[in-house]
Structures are given as C-alpha cells and as structure tokens.
Amino acid sequence: METAPPRDPAARWRAxxxxxxxxxxxxxxxxxxxxxxxxxxxxxxxxxxxPGRWADDGDAVGLTAGPEDGLVLDGAPxxxxxxxxxxxxxxxxxxxxxxxxxxxxxxxEGLLAxxxxxxxxxxxxxxxxxxxxxxxxRRVLPGRFRPYPERTGVRVENADGRARGLGLDGEIxxxxxxxxxxxxxxxxxxxxxxxxxxxxxxGDTSYRFRFLRPRPPAADGSVTVDxxxxxxxxxxxxxxxxxxxxxxxxxxPVAVAAGERSVxxx
Numbered sequence: 001m002e003t004a005p006p007r008d009p010a011a012r013w014r015a016x017x018x019x020x021x022x023x024x025x026x027x028x029x030x031x032x033x034x035x036x037x038x039x040x041x042x043x044x045x046x047x048x049x050x051p052g053r054w055a056d057d058g059d060a061v062g063l064t065a066g067p068e069d070g071l072v073l074d075g076a077p078x079x080x081x082x083x084x085x086x087x088x089x090x091x092x093x094x095x096x097x098x099x100x101x102x103x104x105x106x107x108x109e110g111l112l113a114x115x116x117x118x119x120x121x122x123x124x125x126x127x128x129x130x131x132x133x134x135x136x137x138r139r140v141l142p143g144r145f146r147p148y149p150e151r152t153g154v155r156v157e158n159a160d161g162r163a164r165g166l167g168l169d170g171e172i173x174x175x176x177x178x179x180x181x182x183x184x185x186x187x188x189x190x191x192x193x194x195x196x197x198x199x200x201x202x203g204d205t206s207y208r209f210r211f212l213r214p215r216p217p218a219a220d221g222s223v224t225v226d227x228x229x230x231x232x233x234x235x236x237x238x239x240x241x242x243x244x245x246x247x248x249x250x251x252x253p254v255a256v257a258a259g260e261r262s263v264x265x266x
Contacts, residue, residue, distance in 0.1 A: 039113060052064060139227040
C-alpha cells in the first residue's frame with residue numbers, strides 16, 4: 001500500500017530532498033560520470049580507457065568491437081559493428097555496457113561523444129550528501145511566465161569553457177525582497193520551465209550557478225517559483241558535464257539563500 005505524501009510543505013520538501021540525494025548518489029547518478037569523450041578528439045577511434053573502436057558515422061556513432069573487448073550490447077555480448085544513435089533513456093538502461101559501467105552516446109550541436117558512467121567512481125564513493133538550506137515558506141513566490149513570440153537562441157559559455165547554443169522560450173517574472181526580477185527560461189517537453197541562474201551567493205555560500213525547474217504555468221501564465229527547490233547543476237557533481245552557464249539577464253543582484261548549495265563529501 002502506497003504512503004500518501006505529507007501535507008505539510010516543509011515535510012514535502014524534506015521528502016523531495018531525500019529523494020534527490022538518493023538519486024544523485026545512485027549507481028548511475030551524476031556522480032558516476034568519469035568522462036565525456038568527444039570523438040573529434042580521437043580520430044583513430046581509440047578512446048583511452050574504453051574498449052572497442054568508436055567512430056563518427058554522420059549523426060550516429062559507429063562502434064566496432066571484438067570478443068576481447070568484453071562489451072555488451074542490449075544485454076548480450078557484442079562483437080562486430082553497430083551504429084548507435086544518442087541515448088535518451090535512463091543511464092542504467094543505455095545500450096552499451098562494459099562490466100558495471102555504462103557507455104552512453106551523446107550528441108550536442110552535431111558533435112558526437114561517449115560518456116563513461118562508472119558506479120565505482122571516486123566522486124560517488126566520496127559523496128556524503130547535498131548541503132541545502134532548510135525549507136522557508138517565504139521563498140515560495142507567486143510569479144508569471146511571459147512567453148516570447150518564438151523561441152530565441154543565444155550562445156552561452158558552458159562549464160567546459162566552450163560556447164554553445166541555448167534555446168529560450170520566455171521569462172519568469174517574480175518579486176523577491178521587494179523588487180521584481182526576471183529569469184529567461186526554456187519550456188520543457190512536459191510544459192515545465194527550466195532556468196539557469198546565479199545570485200550573489202554563487203561561488204561563496206553556494207555553487208556558482210543553479211537550476212530552477214518550476215511546474216508548467218497555468219492557463220493565465222501564473223507559475224509558482226519555489227526557490228527552496230533550486231538545484232545544483234550536474235557539473236557540480238562531476239567535472240565532465242557540460243552545463244550551460246546563466247544566459248544574459250539571469251544573474252540576480254540579490255542573495256537566494258534557499259535550495260541546494262553544495263556537494264558534501266567524506
């Protein structure tokens with residue numbers, strides 16, 4: 001019998017935070033990423049530390065392997081050649097495995113990469129939790145979403161130092177500490193919003209930038225901005241993620257003393 005979710009907002013937040021810590025610390029959570037290998041950096045098809053030969057095959061990756069490589073494809077030992085499109089499902093269900101590791105195909109702006117997720121990654125073994133500010137009802141704010149007439153693309157620096165495109169669909173408008181603020185945001189496939197932002201705590205008492213993922217706006221554009229659920233980006237857990245930095249306009253001139261702040265280690 002399923003347990004009903006708690007009604008108290010603070011208790012719901014604690015349950016959400018516990019699930020988040022469990023997910024991050026899981027075998028194929030962000031802590032297990034040990035490498036993002038761009039195929040353009042390995043023209044011979046040999047990726048250090050990975051078996052097989054990985055080649056650019058247009059919009060997919062061509063993988064060639066022999067029995068000595070020990071690779072598994074779709075749950076069965078693999079030899080020969082296969083063409084792999086980008087993986088979009090859960091990491092643990094990705095097509096290619098090497099022991100407990102999962103080798104995941106990534107495509108970004110037409111460039112191909114292979115990501116190596118290892119449950120025995122040092123970062124995962126050192127993980128002790130996520131430091132987060134306790135729930136504060138004053139940080140649950142009414143807001144509204146103002147969509148753009150059409151999607152706008154901007155170039156922003158990513159965590160790996162390269163500039164990439166970021167699609168934006170509108171602005172989240174809300175009031176914090178007596179002043180109105182806006183965050184440029186994207187609309188996800190399920191209608192929810194996603195914004196990358198920084199504030200005056202970034203790089204000091206919290207990670208240098210964070211994510212917000214408000215639920216889909218109502219028909220009138222109203223949306224709840226719950227800063228208690230500000231998230232650390234994946235690159236806070238592993239250096240091999242390529243998270244986008246905040247676009248112009250998303251650096252708040254105030255302190256957002258709420259949500260996730262840093263990664264705790266042993």
